[in-house]
Amino acid sequence: QQQVKQSPQSLIVQKGGIPIINCAYENTAFDYFPWYQQFPGKGPALLIAIRPDVSEKKEGRFTISFNKSAKQFSLHIMDSQPGDSATYFCAASIKDKLIFGTGTLLAVQP
Amino acid sequence: KAGVTQTPRYLIKTRGQQVTLSCSPISGHRSVSWYQQTPGQGLQFLFEYFSETQRNKGNFPGRFSGRQFSNSRSEMNVSTLELGDSALYLCASSLAGGGITYEQYFGPGTRLTVT
Numbered sequence: 693q694q695q696v697k698q699s700p701q702s703l704i705v706q707k708g709g710i711p712i713i714n715c716a717y718e719n720t721a722f723d724y725f726p727w728y729q730q731f732p733g734k735g736p737a738l739l740i741a742i743r744p745d746v747s748e749k750k751e752g753r754f755t756i757s758f759n760k761s762a763k764q765f766s767l768h769i770m771d772s773q774p775g776d777s778a779t780y781f782c783a784a785s786i787k788d789k790l791i792f793g794t795g796t797l798l799a800v801q802p
Numbered sequence: 803k804a805g806v807t808q809t810p811r812y813l814i815k816t817r818g819q820q821v822t823l824s825c826s827p828i829s830g831h832r833s834v835s836w837y838q839q840t841p842g843q844g845l846q847f848l849f850e851y852f853s854e855t856q857r858n859k860g861n862f863p864g865r866f867s868g869r870q871f872s873n874s875r876s877e878m879n880v881s882t883l884e885l886g887d888s889a890l891y892l893c894a895s896s897l898a899g900g901g902i903t904y905e906q907y908f909g910p911g912t913r914l915t916v917t
Contacts, residue, residue, distance in 0.1 A: 723903055724903035724904075726905065726906070728908075734910060734911075735806075735892050735908035735909050735910045735911045736845070736892070736908045737908070738905055738906070738907060738908075741905060781845065783845075785903040785906075786903065787857070787858065787903060788833050788835060788850050788852070788857070788858065788896060788898055788903055788904070788906070789835070789847050789850060789858045789860075790835070790837070790845075790847060790894075790906060791847065792837075792844060792845040792846075793844075794844050795844060795845075
């Protein structure tokens with residue numbers, strides 16, 4: 693019940709495309725859903741986060757869509773750039789304990 | 803504001819030894835969490851400290867321990883190192899408090915290699 697399932701494992705898109713990464717959870721006690729971006733050799737960087745009372749949140753080119761009834765949430769990256777090539781992790785949290793998805797390796801081709 | 807800092811950045815130890823890693827949170831943040839990242843198991847929660855008290859603990863053996871000081875700085879210790887402890891150890895800090903989750907900001911990590 694503590695798992696967060698993330699898909700796809702890897703994703704290749706062309707520059708300007710809109711990659712979509714999906715996550716699903718079971719525990720309805722989760723109260724916070726962040727997305728992190730990680731480059732090789734670096735720590736995860738917080739991209740955007742949402743709470744379960746909101747269905748969508750946009751920050752720059754990044755959008756989270758949240759479906760509380762389906763217990764699913766997704767990350768959309770608008771107008772993707774080669775610099776967005778990284779590993780993306782979704783997570784779900786309860787009282788400051790983050791449960792991470794398995795990660796999606798995104799490659800944006802020029 | 804300065805970000806989360808972790809020292810050392812790289813460490814090589816031998817099986818059976820022990821190691822201590824250090825984390826300084828963002829100024830004003832009172833919660834510090836530790837995570838282990840490996841290619842096989844991904845990012846796994848170790849424990850979380852708030853006001854010098856461990857509030858949350860993940861599913862790791864007792865060889866993994868931590869503490870937090872009055873200035874919110876935190877250390878984690880791994881005793882009797884095993885080859886499988888080779889990983890990137892990440893520290894994250896957040897404002898915390900009030901019973902809800904706040905944003906967690908990660909440091910660059912300490913890369914531990916056990917030989």
